[in-house]
Amino acid sequence: MQIYLPIADMPVNIFLVLGMGLAVGYISGMFGIGGGFLMTPLLIFIGVSPAVSVASVASHIAASSFTGAISYWNRRALDLALALMLLAGGIIGTATGVWLFTLLRALDQLDLVIGLSYVTLLTVVGALMTYESVRAVLRARHGLPATIRRPGSHTWLHGLPLKVRFKRSKIYVSAIPVWTIGFIIGFVGAIMGIGGGFLLVPMLIYFLRVPTVTVIGTSMVLTLITMASATVMHAATNHLVDAVLALILMIGGVVGAQFGARTGQKMRGEWLRLLLGLLVFAVGLRFAYELMVQPDDLYSIRYVRAE
C-alpha cells in the first residue's frame, strides 16, 4: 500500500516504512539506544532526501526515547538532575548543529559531511565498543569480574572546578565535562539525525563514571529532549520534517522497542555491548564503502530553487 509523503514529495510503501520502524525499534529497545544511526541511512536508501530523513528521524527518536524514559522513570533508574545538566549543553549543541546543517545544505556539501561524520564516528565508536566488550567477555570467561575499572577511580576530569553532586547517580563531578558532553551529543544529533545514545552511554560511563543503573535512563531523557527540540528547530528553520513519515516510523518504532527490550533483558551486558559494537562498526563500514567506491553515476542533480 503506497502513501504519498507530503514533505518528502514521494510515495512510499507504508508497510516497508512500518517494517523499518519495527526493525530499528527492536534494535533500539534491545540496546537502549534511539537507533537513528540506522534509520537515517535506511530512509536515504529508499529514496528520501538526506535532509528530510535527518529532520524526520528526530521526531521518531523522540517518540521511542519517551517510551523508554517513562519505564526507566517508573523504575527510578533515571537521574533527572544529570539529564538536565547535560541538556544545558545539549540545547546549544543542537542549535549550533541545525545552523551548520542549514549552512552546509546551502554550500552543497551536506551529503559529504553527513557521510564522513557517519564513517568516522561509527567506525571509531564501533571499534572501541567491540574491543572493550570482547575483553569483558574474555574476562568473564576466565571467571573475573566483567568490569575492569573501579567506580572510585579518578581522572583529570574530576579535578575541574564547578563541581556538582548528582544524588541519584551518586557522583560528584565538575559541570564543565557534563556540559561539553551534552553539547557534543546535541550537535552531532542535529547534523546526523541521530539521538546519540550509542555515543552518550559510553561517554557517561567512561568520563563521568555514571553507574550502569542510571546511565540508560538518563541517556534516554537527554535523547528525548534534544530530539524533541531538534524536531521543532528543523521544522521552524528548514521546513523539512515530514510528519506523515515520522508517524509511520514512530508507530513501528515504539512497538518494536517493546519486543527488543524483552530480548535485551535476557542477554548479558557484555554480549549486548559486543553486538551493538559490531553493528555500529558495520554501519560505519557501509558508509566508508559508499564514499570510497566509485559511484554508478558521477553526476547528480540537486534542487536549487523554484522559479
Place this chain on the structure above:
Amino acid sequence: MMRAIAFMLFLAMLACGGGPAAAERLVVSLSKQQVAISSNFVGDELVLFGTIEPDDRAAAARSAYDLVITVTGPRQTLRTRRKQRVVGIWVNVDSREFVRVPSYLAILSSRPVAEIAQPDILRQLQIGLGNFLLPQRIGSDIADTVNDDPFRRAFVHLQIQHGLYRESGSAVIFLTPAVFRAAIPLPADVPLGNYAIDVKLFADGKLAARTNSTLEVTKAGFEQYVADAARDHGLVYGLATMLMALLTGWIASVVFKRD
C-alpha cells in the same frame, strides 16, 4: 467510441472558435486539466485527444501529418554536480547550475523527431531533448551549451532516469488520419505547479498549425494541508509533530505496560 469522442472534440472546437489562421486547425482536449496529489498518489497518466481540421482545399489534399507535443512543467533552477575522487573518497567537485529549466519535460511525437522536419526547423522550435534550450550559468553568462556538453548530457540522462524528462517518437497515435491521441505519463514524484502543453502540427516537414493547453498539478486535501502547515507555520508544525511523538511514546508505554 473514439470517433464519438473525436466528434465531440470537433463540436467543442466549433464552439470555441478562434485558432491560428492557417490551412489547418488543431483542437486538443486533455482527459483532465488538474491533477490532484492525494495520499494514494503513485503517478498518473493523462490522455490528450486532438483533431486536425483542414480549412481549405489545399490542406484537405494533404494527408501525411506529424504531431509534436511538448509538455513543460514549472521552471526550476537545478544544479548538476560531478563527483571526483579526492584523497580516496568521492566528493562533488564541480557543478553547473541549470537556470529556469523545466522540472518536467516530455516531447511526444508521432514519429521520431529527426524524421519530422529539417534540423534547423527542429532547433528553432526546440523539438527534441537535444534541441530544447537548457540554459546553464557559466561564469556570469547564462547560455545553453552544445548538445554533447558532459553536464548537459548528464543532466538530461538523470532527468530521463527519474522519469521527469522523456522523448518518444511513438507516443502520439493517429486513430484516424485526422484524430490523434497521446498519453502523457506523470511520475509519482511529479513536480507541483502549472504545466504548459504545446501541440505542433507538421505537414510535409513544415509547421502547419499550433495550439496549446495547460495543466495544473497540485496537492490536495490532507497532503496540501500538511505541506502548507510545514511551510507557513514551521514552529507550530514542529511543536505539533513533537507532541505527536510524545503522545505515540506515551500510548506505547501504556499499552505495553508490564508489571
